[in-house]
Amino acid sequence: MANVSRMAANQKTMSAKPGLAFLRAYGGILAGLLVLVLFFSLFSPHFLKVNNLLNIVLQVSIIAISAFGMTFALIIGGIDLSIGSTIALSGTAAALLLQHNVPFLPAILIVLAIGVLLGAFNGVLISKLHIPAFIVTVATMGIYRGIAYITTDGVPVAIQNQAFLELGNGSIAGIHIPILILLLLFVINHVILSKTKFGRRAYITGGNEEAAVYAGINVSRLKIGVYVITSVMATISGLILASRLFSAQPNAASGYELDAIAAAVLGGTSLSGGSGKILGTLIGAIIIGVINNGMNLMNVPYFYQLIVKGVVILIAVYVDVKNKKRLT
Amino acid sequence: MRRFGKLTATTLMVSSLLFLAACGSQEPAGQNAAPGGNGSAPDAAQKEIVIGASLLTQQHPFYVSLKNAMEEEAKAEGVNLQVSVANQDLNKQLSDIEDFITKGVDAIILSPVDSKGVAGAISKAKAANIPVVTVDIAANGVEPDAHVATDNYEGGKMAGEEMAKAIGEKGKVAIIDYPTVQSVIDRVNGFKEAIAKYPNIEIVAIQPGITRPEALTAAQNMIQANGDLAGIFGFGDDAALAAVAAIKSAGKEDQIKVIGFDGMEEARNAVKNEKSFYSVITQHPDQIGKQGVQAAVKIIKKEAVDKVIPVKPGIFSKEGEKQ
Numbered sequence: 274m275a276n277v278s279r280m281a282a283n284q285k286t287m288s289a290k291p292g293l294a295f296l297r298a299y300g301g302i303l304a305g306l307l308v309l310v311l312f313f314s315l316f317s318p319h320f321l322k323v324n325n326l327l328n329i330v331l332q333v334s335i336i337a338i339s340a341f342g343m344t345f346a347l348i349i350g351g352i353d354l355s356i357g358s359t360i361a362l363s364g365t366a367a368a369l370l371l372q373h374n375v376p377f378l379p380a381i382l383i384v385l386a387i388g389v390l391l392g393a394f395n396g397v398l399i400s401k402l403h404i405p406a407f408i409v410t411v412a413t414m415g416i417y418r419g420i421a422y423i424t425t426d427g428v429p430v431a432i433q434n435q436a437f438l439e440l441g442n443g444s445i446a447g448i449h450i451p452i453l454i455l456l457l458l459f460v461i462n463h464v465i466l467s468k469t470k471f472g473r474r475a476y477i478t479g480g481n482e483e484a485a486v487y488a489g490i491n492v493s494r495l496k497i498g499v500y501v502i503t504s505v506m507a508t509i510s511g512l513i514l515a516s517r518l519f520s521a522q523p524n525a526a527s528g529y530e531l532d533a534i535a536a537a538v539l540g541g542t543s544l545s546g547g548s549g550k551i552l553g554t555l556i557g558a559i560i561i562g563v564i565n566n567g568m569n570l571m572n573v574p575y576f577y578q579l580i581v582k583g584v585v586i587l588i589a590v591y592v593d594v595k596n597k598k599r600l601t
Numbered sequence: 602m603r604r605f606g607k608l609t610a611t612t613l614m615v616s617s618l619l620f621l622a623a624c625g626s627q628e629p630a631g632q633n634a635a636p637g638g639n640g641s642a643p644d645a646a647q648k649e650i651v652i653g654a655s656l657l658t659q660q661h662p663f664y665v666s667l668k669n670a671m672e673e674e675a676k677a678e679g680v681n682l683q684v685s686v687a688n689q690d691l692n693k694q695l696s697d698i699e700d701f702i703t704k705g706v707d708a709i710i711l712s713p714v715d716s717k718g719v720a721g722a723i724s725k726a727k728a729a730n731i732p733v734v735t736v737d738i739a740a741n742g743v744e745p746d747a748h749v750a751t752d753n754y755e756g757g758k759m760a761g762e763e764m765a766k767a768i769g770e771k772g773k774v775a776i777i778d779y780p781t782v783q784s785v786i787d788r789v790n791g792f793k794e795a796i797a798k799y800p801n802i803e804i805v806a807i808q809p810g811i812t813r814p815e816a817l818t819a820a821q822n823m824i825q826a827n828g829d830l831a832g833i834f835g836f837g838d839d840a841a842l843a844a845v846a847a848i849k850s851a852g853k854e855d856q857i858k859v860i861g862f863d864g865m866e867e868a869r870n871a872v873k874n875e876k877s878f879y880s881v882i883t884q885h886p887d888q889i890g891k892q893g894v895q896a897a898v899k900i901i902k903k904e905a906v907d908k909v910i911p912v913k914p915g916i917f918s919k920e921g922e923k924q
Binding site for chain 2: 317319322324325328331332335426427428429430431442514517518519520522524525526527565566569570572574575576
């Protein structure tokens with residue numbers, strides 16, 4: 274009873290009392306972030322420097338942008354495990370185009386178009402052929418990675434194009450360009466998800482696909498759209514990554530899909546669909562970045578870092594499970 | 602009910618942070634404790650040297666040995682060495698180096714994940730006026746302050762000489778290659794140079810075999826295609842061990858001899874126990890690690906250091922190690 278009214282209240286207060294709703298939605302995770310920040314600034318004198326904080330957001334930008342895309346896939350009850358490969362493939366595509374003297378802007382546009390195609394391929398297999406998203410994207414994870422290896426002979430491709438290198442290494446008014454891209458994509462994705470019909474339909478589909486079909490939503494078109502968004506976000510991450518590494522690495526970003534999922538889940542996105550917010554995902558990604566950076570500054574040996582990150586993800590999933598219990 | 606959930610989560614989080622604090626302070630405290638405990642007065646005046654090391658991986662015995670030697674040498678020199686592991690992810694290596702720059706370490710030692718891709722990280726360190734020493738794998742496009750690595754060309758020549766000895770200076774030999782890695786290219790070139798001196802030895806095949814399964818296929822093909830093959834040179838332990846396995850299953854242990862390169866424990870044992878495994882050129886990761894730290898300390902103290910510091914490999918044969 275109380276749960277149902279709370280759910281309804283949650284949706285109402287979004288417009289009525291945004292401050293309160295904000296706290297209710299993100300209070301827990303923000304508190305967690307605060308605890309981490311306090312903890313690390315206590316143990317490392319370098320942590321709270323402005324430089325380092327920018328550093329964290331810079332380091333996190335690639336995961337965060339991919340996680341924005343992953344949030345869409347998770348909201349409709351899907352998943353995209355191919356984004357690590359998509360990141361690698363978009364980087365190698367860009368490097369190869371630039372190597373063949375394609376100018377910066379056309380190269381970027383071509384790579385983004387490739388990103389659309391990769392996502393549409395996932396989406397069509399999932400929505401038209403009804404193969405489970407997990408299976409489709411495990412398969413395309415291999416396929417996209419294979420293409421990245423084949424086109425580069427498995428060897429990293431160096432990038433010399435100055436404009437492209439600015440993408441990951443330049444800054445405007447003292448702020449790194451990847452951070453600016455991150456903020457821009459944050460706003461765009463947030464608006465798509467919370468202000469558009471497409472966004473509302475994604476939530477409805479994730480909450481109850483059958484109901485969505487009966488409500489007249491073209492679910493398969495919606496799914497294709499969602500996987501295109503996921504893939505394009507990964508593609509943009511791949512461009513930034515290649516630029517930051519001065520080269521395209523065909524073996525780059527393996528396992529990043531799991532970091533993206535972790536960021537989204539930490540931010541409150543449910544793995545079973547129907548809920549999730551871009552802001553939550555951003556905070557989730559920053560938490561992962563803070564943990565990585567903080568442990569590095571504290572000289573925690575790498576093998577222990579793996580354990581700590583695992584524990585944090587367990588906590589997040591635990592909270593997710595608790596939340597769900599509360600809602601049913 | 603909701604409160605309870607959050608409370609439990611917070612408790613879990615706090616306890617995991619305590620665990621983190623425990624294992625985080627272990628390493629540096631172990632090193633810091635000595636100067637702090639010895640008497641603070643003399644040490645306070647002299648600033649402790651901090652070196653950050655970013656290693657490619659910790660899942661290969663070569664790099665474990667490299668790391669151990671670095672830590673030993675750092676201890677001997679009274680240097681605070683902080684090691685991070687890139688786990689073969691260049692992006693992580695970049696982040697690790699950015700974090701070292703944030704910490705303001707006095708020098709960075711790194712074994713690049715990729716020669717081409719590491720340029721950005723090295724430029725960043727240089728922009729922050731932090732000297733960089735590369736170990737094992739060289740960087741392309743930027744010049745570090747020093748590079749310490751096995752003299753692969755010399756090692757390749759040694760391998761060629763060993764091959765000539767193994768097969769009585771005549772016959773057909775094949776090479777299992779990793780054609781995209783500079784260190785392996787140097788090895789193979791050294792090998793070819795040494796073999797060129799023997800007119801009766803002919804190189805009949807060069808095939809890539811990066812992982813052990815790939816190398817196994819390559820070796821099988823070579824044996825199949827050349828019935829009178831006399832020797833196989835494997836660019837690394839995996840390639841050589843794969844060749845040994847292929848020869849064994851072809852029943853040609855009396856006919857074909859293998860020379861390897863790297864010389865980790867598994868390969869050394871195989872040299873002792875496998876008839877066809879004649880010898881292995883051994884790298885000395887411990888020497889590379891030690892000299893890497895020494896070079897970094899010298900650079901910090903503004904002493905002169907060679908730009909390239911080659912470490913001569915050794916030979917491990919059935920009689921054991923010889924230099």
